[in-house]
Structure formats: C-alpha cells, structure tokens
Amino acid sequence: MAVATGPCPNCGSSIEFRAGSSLSLVCKYCKHVVVRTDRDLKNLGRIADVAFSDAALAPGDRGTFRGRSFSIEGRLVLQHPQGGTWEEYYAVFDGRNNAWISEAQGFWQVVTLAQVPAPPLQSLQPQMQVPLGQAGIFVVGERNEGTFLSGEGELPFAAAPGTKRFFVDLSAAGGGWASIDYGDGAAVPQVYIGVQTSFAEFQITERGGDRPAAKIATQSIKCGGCGAPLPVLSPGTERAACVHCNAISDVKLQQVVAQQGQSREQPSIELGRKGVLPVPDARGVVNAEWTVLGYVERSTGAPMSDDWFGWQEYLLYNVQHGYRWLVFDEGNFLLITPLAAGDIDASRAPVFVRRNNIHYRQRNSQQARVDFVLGEFYWKVEVGETVWAEDYENGREIISSEKTATEISWSHGVILPTQVVTQAFGYQPKVSSYGEAPPAFAGFAPTGSGAASPALVIAIIVIVVLVFGMAACGACVGDGDGDGGSGGVGVRGVGGSSSGGFGGK
Numbered sequence: 001m002a003v004a005t006g007p008c009p010n011c012g013s014s015i016e017f018r019a020g021s022s023l024s025l026v027c028k029y030c031k032h033v034v035v036r037t038d039r040d041l042k043n044l045g046r047i048a049d050v051a052f053s054d055a056a057l058a059p060g061d062r063g064t065f066r067g068r069s070f071s072i073e074g075r076l077v078l079q080h081p082q083g084g085t086w087e088e089y090y091a092v093f094d095g096r097n098n099a100w101i102s103e104a105q106g107f108w109q110v111v112t113l114a115q116v117p118a119p120p121l122q123s124l125q126p127q128m129q130v131p132l133g134q135a136g137i138f139v140v141g142e143r144n145e146g147t148f149l150s151g152e153g154e155l156p157f158a159a160a161p162g163t164k165r166f167f168v169d170l171s172a173a174g175g176g177w178a179s180i181d182y183g184d185g186a187a188v189p190q191v192y193i194g195v196q197t198s199f200a201e202f203q204i205t206e207r208g209g210d211r212p213a214a215k216i217a218t219q220s221i222k223c224g225g226c227g228a229p230l231p232v233l234s235p236g237t238e239r240a241a242c243v244h245c246n247a248i249s250d251v252k253l254q255q256v257v258a259q260q261g262q263s264r265e266q267p268s269i270e271l272g273r274k275g276v277l278p279v280p281d282a283r284g285v286v287n288a289e290w291t292v293l294g295y296v297e298r299s300t301g302a303p304m305s306d307d308w309f310g311w312q313e314y315l316l317y318n319v320q321h322g323y324r325w326l327v328f329d330e331g332n333f334l335l336i337t338p339l340a341a342g343d344i345d346a347s348r349a350p351v352f353v354r355r356n357n358i359h360y361r362q363r364n365s366q367q368a369r370v371d372f373v374l375g376e377f378y379w380k381v382e383v384g385e386t387v388w389a390e391d392y393e394n395g396r397e398i399i400s401s402e403k404t405a406t407e408i409s410w411s412h413g414v415i416l417p418t419q420v421v422t423q424a425f426g427y428q429p430k431v432s433s434y435g436e437a438p439p440a441f442a443g444f445a446p447t448g449s450g451a452a453s454p455a456l457v458i459a460i461i462v463i464v465v466l467v468f469g470m471a472a473c474g475a476c477v478g479d480g481d482g483d484g485g486s487g488g489v490g491v492r493g494v495g496g497s498s499s500g501g502f503g504g505k
C-alpha cells in the first residue's frame, strides 16, 4: 500500500513510499536520496558507501514494544564530529507515530514524536535541566551535531547526504529519554520523548527487508605495525592497540593511526579474558560474563610533579549489557557502570550529588588524561586526550562525571573485593617493593555505613600523609609506582565516543 510512487529521478527504477510520514527514501538501486514533493520526486544526491553494522534491527522488521506495534521503515548512519559513526532506526508506532530507535554502547532508546515546544539550541548545555511538558524534567546529556552520511529505506526528513543535523539528547530519572531534533539548525525543532530500554524488550514478529550485506570482517584483522593478529571482540570497536608493538589502529580503516610509547605498568588482567562477576552493578546486572577488551593507563596532574597520580582501567564488554569498566586505583578495584545524566541530581554540585536520594560528597575534580592503551575501544581513543573528571563518594561507592564541551557522562562505581576480581579474571595481587600488597585506598571508608568515626578519619589522614609523602619522592613518581593519595577514578572516554544516542535526524 504505497502512499507515493514514481520513477527514481536518477536511475528510473520504480520507487514506492510506504509510510505516510516519510519524506525521503534511499533508492535501492542507485543509492540516491529521493525526496517526494507535492508534484514529483527529486534527487538529493548519492549517499556515502558506509557498511551498516551487523545490527539487531533492519528496515522491514515488524514487532511490538511494551504492547505497541511498530515497523522499522528506515535506517540512518551519522558521523560524530569526533570521527565515529552511529546508526538510528526510523520507526512508526501504531501505524502513525514517528519514532526513532537507537543503540549506544549496549543501551537502547525508543522515542516518539511529542507535541512539546523545544528550547533554542544555543541555550542548552550539558547537565542543564529542561522541562518537556507533561513528561517532566529532563537533563541534557549531549548537545552535538552529526553528518548525514548514509541510510537505507525511508526517512522522515528531506536532507542531502553530507549535511549536518543538530541534536540534543536528554534523560530523566527512572529511565526517561528524549531527543530534540534541530535538523539543519534552521528547521523547526521536533521533540521526541521515550525511554531507555534493552533489546530484550523488542518482540520482533516479522523480519523483513535486507540484512546488512557488508559486514566488517573484524575477527581477522592484522596489526598494520607488526603484522600480528589484532583481535576485535566487540562489534562496536573503533580503535585497537596492538599488544605486541603498541601501534593504535582504526578498525574500520584497518590502518595504523597512531604510535605510542611504553606503558608505565603491565596489565595485571589478560586482555581477552572472560569472567563472571557475581556482584550486582548499578543497573542490577549480576552473574553476566564479561570479556576484558581494553587496558588504559590514565593520570592527572603534571608529570613529575607532586600532584601527579596515575591509575589503570580495564574495559569490559557483554553483548547484552554493553560496557563496564574495572578501575584499579590505589590497590582497590571498582566496578564502574554508566548512568544517564537524568539519574543524577547535580543541582547541589560541586558540594554533593544525589542518586536515588543517596548523597555523595565531592572528593576531587581534575583533568584526567589517557597515557597509554592496549586492546580495543568503542571510541576513537587517543593518547593525550583529556576530560574534566569529578568524583563524589559515599562509603564504598562513588559517582563520577566526565565532561567535555558537548557532553557529560555519569557513572557509578563500587569497590569490588580483590578476590572477586581474582576469581573472575585471574588477577594476581602484585607484591610491592616493601614486600606487601599495596595499601587499601585511603579515600574510601571501609564500610558502607557513611559516617566515619573520628579515629578512622585520623587513621585515614595518617595514611594519606604517609602515602602522599612517599609519592612526593621524585624517584617514586618517576618509576610509575608513585601514587598520590587523592585517587583519580576518572571514568572513561565519553568525549569522542561514537555513541550519540539519537542523532540529527
């Protein structure tokens, strides 16, 4: 039941629009974007040759989501200003409501068109609160732009390939998600409101359309630096650093894009190792099997200065749950789970933030820098990249933010007992030069009770002074083992991530 038909203005093939709300489509035969007007069909130019991901949804699919029927009408590929690409699905709910479905780092979002006025694009900044009518208050997570690179099927806008689309992504407490589509910046903005979800909530009843033809053979790529196999275990991987020669490759280009120097330390967990974590994370995931994808050395403060300190991070991946981080800082492992900006009440920051009505007091804020990487990453990681990182603590838990000019990312961390990491991933505590395992991290109270006793506070101060005193010795700092007492549990490459959630439609 086509709503419009005609010959492709470029190749003459027969074209059919299925959804009444579609304004353009990508001709299957010549890959030109064809827009329908009142009178005829117009050619807006050819899309880029970009391989679609081996994704779970495809145009032509039908199914239900939380009891509502949907059909996938089109797919869009956008390029993030930092270089990665991401995809979005144009869907129609209940046969009439425009919607977008997207996935970012294992988390899914479903948003449908809402009749709500949008604030001006220039007025919005990360972490700003925005009321969206009856849907309530949302928090800006990202304000950015994407370049319309490619697509297939039908699309609800008419834009030439290569043009920019401006967007703002927002979230709300309790799983709310919203995106404001500013089009090319001059268009009337459209507000889409919905939820964050997991792929398990989509019931696909009919698999239609073409499955992606060109899969990237990620399993088999070789390091361009030394020729060794470069394992790529996650489909979202953008960059991989060779464990043999340290060269950093772009996975899609299959080219070395950067070299790097030596690491400060050796990873104490083997990359590629799989393990089950029996401790629930902040999203309630427990007993999932995680694969160790990457290793990062990060630091803050000027190198060779008294305020320098460094730490290690391991990127974990599970196909169903996305990414987590295992941060090793001052002898403690923390399991880090990404949160949405709307999960955090930061109205009293930098004094404290709240999550689920629990207060977390600010511990530190600093510029966090990537010094060295091994393995694979879902963003275009670069040695030397920095973000502004803040940590808030409550007992054994922390809330962290990482902020760039366009994006803020929040995460939750909880201290894991070392034996859990040993059992899951074969971690072996290193013996320090003093013949003992490193001291427990002083920045955390040892229990979740919140208020520390005066004696404990004094003990912590003594430990901090001792540790800091040792770190101040130039030789200790220089050999990479000198850790300051203030613990930088920065969290991970949000800036430059290829995510983006909803992008400029």
Ligand SMILES: [Zn+2]
Binding pocket: 008, 009, 010, 011, 012, 013, 027, 028, 029, 030, 031, 032
């Ligand atoms: Zn054509």
Ligand SMILES: [Zn+2]
Binding pocket: 223, 224, 225, 226, 227, 228, 242, 243, 244, 245, 246, 247
């Ligand atoms: Zn290599």
